[in-house]
Amino acid sequence: xxxxxxxxxxxxxxxxxxxxxxxxxxxxxxxxxxxxxxxxxxxxxxxxxxxxxxxxxxxxxxxxxxxxxxxxxxxxxxxxxxxxxxxxxxxxxxxxxxxxxxxxxxxxxxxxxxxxxxxxxxxxxxxxxxxxxxxxxxxxxxxxxxxxxxxxxxxxxxxxxxxxxxxxxxxxxxxxxxxxxxxxxxxxxxxxxxxxxxxxxxxxxxxxxxxxxxxxxxxxxxxxxxxxxxxxxxxxxxxxxxxxxxx
Amino acid sequence: xxxxxxxxxxxxxxxxxxxxxxxxxxxxxxxxxxxxxxxxxxxxxxxxxxxxxxxxxxxxxxxxxxxxxxxxxxxxxxxxxxxxxxxxxxxxxxxxxxxxxxxxxxxxxxxxxxxxxxxxxxxxxxxxxxxxxxxxxxxxxxxxxxxxxxxxxxxxxxxxxxxxxxxxxxxxxxxxxxxxxxxxxxxxxxxxxxxxxxxxxxxxxxxxxxxxxxxxxxxxxxxxxxxxxxxxxxxxxxxxxxxxxxxxxxxxxxxxxxxxxxxxxxxxxxxxx
Numbered sequence: 001x002x003x004x005x006x007x008x009x010x011x012x013x014x015x016x017x018x019x020x021x022x023x024x025x026x027x028x029x030x031x032x033x034x035x036x037x038x039x040x041x042x043x044x045x046x047x048x049x050x051x052x053x054x055x056x057x058x059x060x061x062x063x064x065x066x067x068x069x070x071x072x073x074x075x076x077x078x079x080x081x082x083x084x085x086x087x088x089x090x091x092x093x094x095x096x097x098x099x100x101x102x103x104x105x106x107x108x109x110x111x112x113x114x115x116x117x118x119x120x121x122x123x124x125x126x127x128x129x130x131x132x133x134x135x136x137x138x139x140x141x142x143x144x145x146x147x148x149x150x151x152x153x154x155x156x157x158x159x160x161x162x163x164x165x166x167x168x169x170x171x172x173x174x175x176x177x178x179x180x181x182x183x184x185x186x187x188x189x190x191x192x193x194x195x196x197x198x199x200x201x202x203x204x205x206x207x208x209x210x211x212x213x214x215x216x217x218x219x220x221x222x223x224x225x226x227x228x229x230x231x232x233x234x235x236x237x238x239x240x241x242x243x244x245x246x247x
Numbered sequence: 248x249x250x251x252x253x254x255x256x257x258x259x260x261x262x263x264x265x266x267x268x269x270x271x272x273x274x275x276x277x278x279x280x281x282x283x284x285x286x287x288x289x290x291x292x293x294x295x296x297x298x299x300x301x302x303x304x305x306x307x308x309x310x311x312x313x314x315x316x317x318x319x320x321x322x323x324x325x326x327x328x329x330x331x332x333x334x335x336x337x338x339x340x341x342x343x344x345x346x347x348x349x350x351x352x353x354x355x356x357x358x359x360x361x362x363x364x365x366x367x368x369x370x371x372x373x374x375x376x377x378x379x380x381x382x383x384x385x386x387x388x389x390x391x392x393x394x395x396x397x398x399x400x401x402x403x404x405x406x407x408x409x410x411x412x413x414x415x416x417x418x419x420x421x422x423x424x425x426x427x428x429x430x431x432x433x434x435x436x437x438x439x440x441x442x443x444x445x446x447x448x449x450x451x452x453x454x455x456x457x458x459x460x461x462x463x464x465x466x467x468x469x470x471x472x473x474x475x476x477x478x479x480x481x482x483x484x485x486x487x488x489x490x491x492x493x494x495x496x497x498x499x500x501x502x503x504x505x506x507x508x509x510x511x512x513x514x515x516x517x518x519x520x
Contacts, residue, residue: 016327017374018327018328018377025373075476075479075480075483077480078495080495146484194324201326203326204324204325206325213333214336217336217337217338217341219338222400224397224398225339225390225393226394228340232343244427245427245431245432246428
């Protein structure tokens with residue numbers, strides 16, 4: 001259990017999209033050799049992407065990483081264990097909202113960013129044209145997890161340093177350094193675009209019901225898959241194959 | 248007509264009738280569906296169906312298209328892909344059925360994607376294609392595991408297609424996948440001739456030298472890159488936890504890099520503190 005906890009980040013993927021899809025949608029292949037025997041498998045594709053608040057499967061992300069363009073590298077310091085989750089109450093340490101507390105609405109681990117609801121915002125003008133002044137909208141700027149924010153201790157609602165520790169049950173938890181209280185990971189972290197909680201998911205027409213997914217129908221048998229299927233379908237194979245050699 | 252051909256034909260005939268019969272005997276609702284449900288709770292209404300079951304009644308070519316009800320929708324929500332552990336508890340028969348359900352779903356999705364592109368429409372939830380693909384890959388691994396177990400138990404071999412590392416005429420190693428032959432290897436002159444490719448000569452030696460240099464350069468550049476990365480991290484954050492860096496970049500000698508000029512930030516060092 002510890003190993004799985006150690007390996008996987010606790011930060012849940014809000015979009016609930018498979019990793020393969022995210023990789024596929026952001027892919028930019030410039031040139032690829034035909035996959036034939038007379039070619040070596042070579043692909044020239046974009047390696048470095050600029051991650052922003054736009055998610056990799058969106059059109060805005062593609063617009064910011066247009067094929068053929070290069071942008072300056074952003075140094076992102078490695079964070080060993082991601083510790084800021086959606087729904088966490090945090091205190092802002094910099095900017096015009098310094099000292100204020102807010103709830104994390106979005107975490108962007110590619111840039112070590114969190115976005116806090118209603119804090120660190122600025123006005124943005126969109127849709128301005130020659131005879132139209134545009135619309136002013138309020139948008140929240142991201143905050144760096146290493147320097148700009150700190151967690152709030154749930155016992156006294158004051159900002160605090162924290163540490164990852166193990167409970168006696170072997171569970172890894174965040175512990176406030178000041179009061180020694182566990183700072184639980186909020187339930188909001190498990191919410192996804194598709195459901196609030198896994199139990200609240202509405203089964204669609206093409207979903208297999210959970211009861212049937214969990215049903216055990218496998219009976220161990222001394223047969224290969226093909227032999228079992230042939231028996232099931234009443235297919236009798238009486239011919240003996242000719243002697244052959246594998247080399 | 249040769250006797251083998253006749254046999255083949257008769258086998259094909261029996262096969263077809265068997266499948267047809269199974270199709271005709273049971274026109275029931277399928278129990279398995281392309282998407283695994285998200286939660287392992289929620290008892291549902293669907294009754295277990297016994298006997299060979301098939302997919303829904305044939306709709307002809309319209310089975311290549313999604314339900315017309317969802318054509319105009321912007322979002323078609325589905326569950327997640329089947330996980331290997333869920334497939335491991337399913338019988339061979341059910342896996343066989345599920346494979347074809349998934350195959351049909353994939354065909355449908357690819358057709359819909361093509362059609363949407365053609366008609367300049369937005370194809371809703373394209374990640375469904377990836378989910379089906381993941382499910383099919385997982386299913387194949389499970390079937391392969393079962394077959395491997397059987398072959399290991401019965402013959403002591405995995406039953407997979409044998410492979411081995413061999414050198415080609417340029418001295419590069421590659422995986423040679425064995426093939427099935429009628430003749431034993433010592434009699435198969437053509438195969439012996441095709442396999443008997445040594446490598447050598449001045450040109451090949453030169454090629455190999457340069458090829459290895461290229462590989463070495465790639466390795467060297469990767470090492471330099473991670474060295475630079477560490478220096479840049481140290482320059483930007485002088486108080487960075489060195490233990491974390493050591494764990495992240497085990498190849499880099501961090502104690503040596505700390506004294507490098509490049510790793511020093513643009514600040515006046517504190518003297519006498």
